[in-house]
Amino acid sequence: xxxxxxxxxxxxxxxxxxxxFVTIIKNKTEINxxxxxxxxxxxxxxxxxxxxxxxxxxxxxxxxxxxxxxxxVVDKLExxxxxxxxxxxxxxxxxxxxxxxxxxGPIANPYDLKRVAGGSSGGSAVAVSTGLxxxxxxxxxxxxxxxxxxxxxxxxxKPTYGRVSRYGVMPYASSLxxxxxxxxxxxxxxxxxxxxxxxxxxxxxxxxxxxEDYASFIGHDLRGKTFGFLKNIYDVxxxxxxxxxxxxxxxLKRQEINVKMVEVDQELLKAIYxxxxxxxxxxxxxxxxxxxxxxxxxSILKDTVEASIMETRTEGFSLNTKRRMILGGYALEPExxxxxxxxxxxxxRLIVEEFEKVFKKVDCLLAIGHIEKPQLINKPxxxxxxxxxxIAENYQIFANFNGYPSIxxxxxxxxxxxxxxxxxxxxxxxxxxxxxxxxxEDITGLKDLIKEL
Amino acid sequence: xxxxxxxxxxxxxxxxxxxxxxxVILEYKLMKEYFKFCQSIDTTGVEPLIYPCEKxxxxxxxxxxxxxxxxxxxxxxxxxxxxxxxVVPAVIKNAE
Numbered sequence: 284x285x286x287x288x289x290x291x292x293x294x295x296x297x298x299x300x301x302x303x304f305v306t307i308i309k310n311k312t313e314i315n316x317x318x319x320x321x322x323x324x325x326x327x328x329x330x331x332x333x334x335x336x337x338x339x340x341x342x343x344x345x346x347x348x349x350x351x352x353x354x355x356v357v358d359k360l361e362x363x364x365x366x367x368x369x370x371x372x373x374x375x376x377x378x379x380x381x382x383x384x385x386x387x388g389p390i391a392n393p394y395d396l397k398r399v400a401g402g403s404s405g406g407s408a409v410a411v412s413t414g415l416x417x418x419x420x421x422x423x424x425x426x427x428x429x430x431x432x433x434x435x436x437x438x439x440x441k442p443t444y445g446r447v448s449r450y451g452v453m454p455y456a457s458s459l460x461x462x463x464x465x466x467x468x469x470x471x472x473x474x475x476x477x478x479x480x481x482x483x484x485x486x487x488x489x490x491x492x493x494x495e496d497y498a499s500f501i502g503h504d505l506r507g508k509t510f511g512f513l514k515n516i517y518d519v520x521x522x523x524x525x526x527x528x529x530x531x532x533x534x535l536k537r538q539e540i541n542v543k544m545v546e547v548d549q550e551l552l553k554a555i556y557x558x559x560x561x562x563x564x565x566x567x568x569x570x571x572x573x574x575x576x577x578x579x580x581x582s583i584l585k586d587t588v589e590a591s592i593m594e595t596r597t598e599g600f601s602l603n604t605k606r607r608m609i610l611g612g613y614a615l616e617p618e619x620x621x622x623x624x625x626x627x628x629x630x631x632r633l634i635v636e637e638f639e640k641v642f643k644k645v646d647c648l649l650a651i652g653h654i655e656k657p658q659l660i661n662k663p664x665x666x667x668x669x670x671x672x673x674i675a676e677n678y679q680i681f682a683n684f685n686g687y688p689s690i691x692x693x694x695x696x697x698x699x700x701x702x703x704x705x706x707x708x709x710x711x712x713x714x715x716x717x718x719x720x721x722x723x724e725d726i727t728g729l730k731d732l733i734k735e736l
Numbered sequence: 737x738x739x740x741x742x743x744x745x746x747x748x749x750x751x752x753x754x755x756x757x758x759x760v761i762l763e764y765k766l767m768k769e770y771f772k773f774c775q776s777i778d779t780t781g782v783e784p785l786i787y788p789c790e791k792x793x794x795x796x797x798x799x800x801x802x803x804x805x806x807x808x809x810x811x812x813x814x815x816x817x818x819x820x821x822x823v824v825p826a827v828i829k830n831a832e
Contacts, residue, residue: 351809444788458787484802490789554777557770568748575749577824579813588824589749596750605750606760610767612744623771628784630777635785686788710789 287311294368294415300736301391301400303409305329306337306370318364320478325360326410326419329370330377331462332451333357340453341373341385341403344599345580354451355483356420356462363478368416371406375604376571377422377455379403380430380676381658384603389660392434393734394700398657401431403455404465408435411465414733418475419465424455425559426679428463429691433652433703436693436732438466438720442476443710444686445490448483456566457488459559459683468730469692473498473717480713492711500714501721510535510719511545511645515552516654516678519671524651524702527695531704534726543645551637554630556677559684561627564611571608574599635685642687642709647719650678652691652703679705688713690720693729701732737761 291309298304306329314322327333330340332350334357339345353361360367374384382390382405390405392398393412400409404421408431411419421428423441432439440463447462454460464479466472476497483489510532517528532542576582576595583594600608614623641648654675658664682689687707694704704723708716724730741760745752752760807820816823 348813351805351812352803484797487797488787550777554774557767557774560767560770561774576815577822578810582815584816584825586825588827591825592749593746593751596748600750602752602756602759605745605748605752605756606763608748608750609741609744609760610764612748613764616744622775625784626774626779628786629779629782630774632782632785633777633779635788684785684788 297409297413297415297736300396301393301409301413302388303372303390303400303406303413304369305339305341305372305385305387305406308336308367308369311366314364314366320360321364322366323364323418324368324416325365326369326371326407326416327357327367328404328407328419328421329373330422330453331357331420332453333367333370336370338370338453339386340377341375341387342574342599342604343386343581343601344574344576344596346386347581348579350451352451355448355485356479357451359479365418369410371404371410371419373406374403375601376453376567377403377424377427378567378604378607380426381663382406382431383660383663384601386601391660392657393736394436395657397659397661399434399660401434401657403427405431407465408432408437408439411435411437411467412732412734413736417467417471421463421465422452422455423461423463423683424459425563425683426677428465429679429689429703429705430653432465432691433705434657434701436701436703436729436734438469438472438693439691439703440464440466440472440476441682441689442480442713443490443688445488446476446480446492446688446711446713448481448486448489450483450485454570456563457570458566459563461683461686467732469717469721469724470498470501472690473501473714476713490711495714497714497717500718503715503718505718505722506539507541508646508719509541509543509644511543511641511648513648513650513678514544514546515549516650516675517544519675520651520654523697524654524695528651531694531723531726535722538722540722545641545645545648547637547641551630551634552678553674555634555680555684556673558627558630558634559677559680560610561614561623562631564607565614565624566611568608568611568615631684634681638681638685638687647706647708647716649704649706651675652694652705656698656700682707686710688716690716692720692724693732694723694727695729737764
């Protein structure tokens with residue numbers, strides 16, 4: 284009981300400093316102590332349906348929505364005995380990389396409370412970073428797990444597209460959305476995936492590929508494997524980051540792992556962001572058309588059905604969300620569809636094929652998780668015309684385009700702030716990917732980083 | 737431009753204030769640069785890629801109902817319910 288009170292005090296303190304939670308779950312149910320993950324503390328991003336527990340997806344429009352069913356991933360975790368500690372704050376409907384657009388307010392970075400935790404799964408990253416949760420579920424549509432993992436000094440896992448069921452997870456863009464999670468070390472991360480992966484008949488896009496004992500891959504001999512470093516991104520890193528990447532390369536070579544600098548077409552790399560913004564927002568307007576206040580969600584009734592929906596959505600969505608939807612709407616206007624939307628889907632194929640060529644030469648692809656400090660909460664960064672930073676901050680979206688499994692793990696500290704390294708492998712190669720990441724974690728020694736607040 | 741943005745907003749069932757329209761226009765100008773850049777990529781003969789894993793997931797499932805939600809549950813999140821029905825403003829006006 285005392286332990287529980289201490290925990291509640293800790294979570295309230297973290298909440299007061301970071302705003303990482305939408306809901307703190309206080310009423311705990313009895314858990315069978317013999318279950319494999321009995322009483323392991325897990326946080327859930329607020330777009331993951333939990334029966335009878337508020338699931339707002341960070342949006343005022345859903346701030347009264349209590350699902351009547353669990354997401355499959357929640358059922359799976361309940362079945363192995365985890366203790367859910369809360370629903371975590373997120374950018375509204377998953378739209379954003381900062382954690383600034385939730386109706387519950389900005390999410391602060393535990394390493395510098397003036398800065399953002401990243402998004403859209405920022406609250407989940409904070410829950411693990413501060414030691415409140417051993418695991419936290421998130422979603423990743425365009426690096427929304429891997430970016431906050433890099434900012435908050437934790438491991439962020441985006442499995443292969445279809446590896447984890449999305450049933451009951453509110454969508455942003457169905458062809459890019461993945462369910463993933465945060466952990467404090469690679470061994471834990473590998474173990475956890477075996478509990479949540481697998482085919483689900485309620486999700487047509489979930490894969491029948493067999494679920495493996497991912498942790499058992501750790502320790503396999505890596506001599507002769509090839510780690511590719513993405514030169515395009517290495518070249519734009521500050522010298523301090525380059526020096527750390529050089530050190531990592533040397534350490535890998537000492538273990539008889541081949542290290543190769545690999546390059547992708549710079550024009551295609553540059554096209555990732557515009558292509559992404561077109562596809563993701565075009566898909567979003569269809570997925571979010573269901574938010575009308577009639578069947579669920581905050582409702583503002585007017586004289587007609589149309590006026591009611593108009594008022595509900597006008598009041599329910601933030602400007603950030605409206606902006607993104609307008610971009611999607613623009614790309615789908617009859618006169619623009621071919622020029623923008625279908626064009627983006629063709630470029631998506633070119634980008635995917637370009638990375639396929641790289642993976643013929645390497646077993647995994649590595650690059651820094653981010654190069655610029657997380658932005659200040661009270662001074663949001665303005666968007667800029669294409670520059671190197673924009674490319675380096677968005678290249679990871681390639682793994683949403685092709686669905687490859689991709690992990691960001693802690694790599695270095697600079698001016699007191701963590702920086703992650705991103706590692707990607709081929710589809711359904713999660714076991715080997717965890718093994719590659721374990722090697723890096725052993726070299727850096729950066730694991731189980733808990734930022735006490 | 738302002739009228740165009742308001743028209744798209746209306747088609748998506750929300751309104752923007754004048755100030756918000758100005759902000760959207762600013763962002764739109766930047767996005768236009770990204771879109772313009774994308775136009776410079778040669779995609780002649782390239783097929784669109786809609787889903788990441790083209791070889792997977794397309795199949796016929798057995799004709800069985802994997803789950804269902806009761807009527808009572810469905811109505812739990814509805815703001816106005818009367819006699820087991822969702823209440824919305826009248827769709828058909830009374831004849832004068």
